[in-house]
Amino acid sequence: MLPFCAFVTHRTVISGIAPNAFLVLSWVLGAxxxxxxxxxxxxITTVTTHHLEVQWVPLWTRDVDLDTIESLEExxxxxxxxxxxxxxxxxxxxxxxxxxxxxxxxxxxxxDRKPLLVGSRDPxxxxxxxxxxxxxxx
Numbered sequence: 001m002l003p004f005c006a007f008v009t010h011r012t013v014i015s016g017i018a019p020n021a022f023l024v025l026s027w028v029l030g031a032x033x034x035x036x037x038x039x040x041x042x043x044i045t046t047v048t049t050h051h052l053e054v055q056w057v058p059l060w061t062r063d064v065d066l067d068t069i070e071s072l073e074e075x076x077x078x079x080x081x082x083x084x085x086x087x088x089x090x091x092x093x094x095x096x097x098x099x100x101x102x103x104x105x106x107x108x109x110x111x112d113r114k115p116l117l118v119g120s121r122d123p124x125x126x127x128x129x130x131x132x133x134x135x136x137x138x
Contacts, residue, residue, distance in 0.1 A: 047129040074123040075107040
């Protein structure tokens with residue numbers, strides 16, 4: 001979005017045709033709003049008898065069927081070096097990453113998709129809940 005803001009600003013300054021309100025609106029929508037969304041976001045992880053649900057409020061939800069989990073392990077990582085930051089994104093190294101902040105999570109190897117890392121403040125509790133749910137299903 002920032003490249004969009006820079007482009008709009010550059011074009012309007014050179015051409016001199018856009019009013020100041022348009023410039024302000026482009027910066028609010030292109031820069032301020034996404035940053036505010038990131039700051040206000042939170043992740044809610046829920047383990048049920050059938051699914052692991054990862055919600056990245058207010059934007060995204062992913063359900064993982066427990067039957068597709070082949071293995072799991074607690075993982076400590078360096079977000080900037082290993083995962084290229086925070087948020088929802090794909091890492092060629094270990095698959096999809098869902099994290100908001102922190103340096104810990106649970107890494108899942110799934111049978112039907114690429115691996116998945118779910119960030120957590122308490123990865124032991126998340127891994128324990130997943131193991132308990134998987135044992136109840138067996």
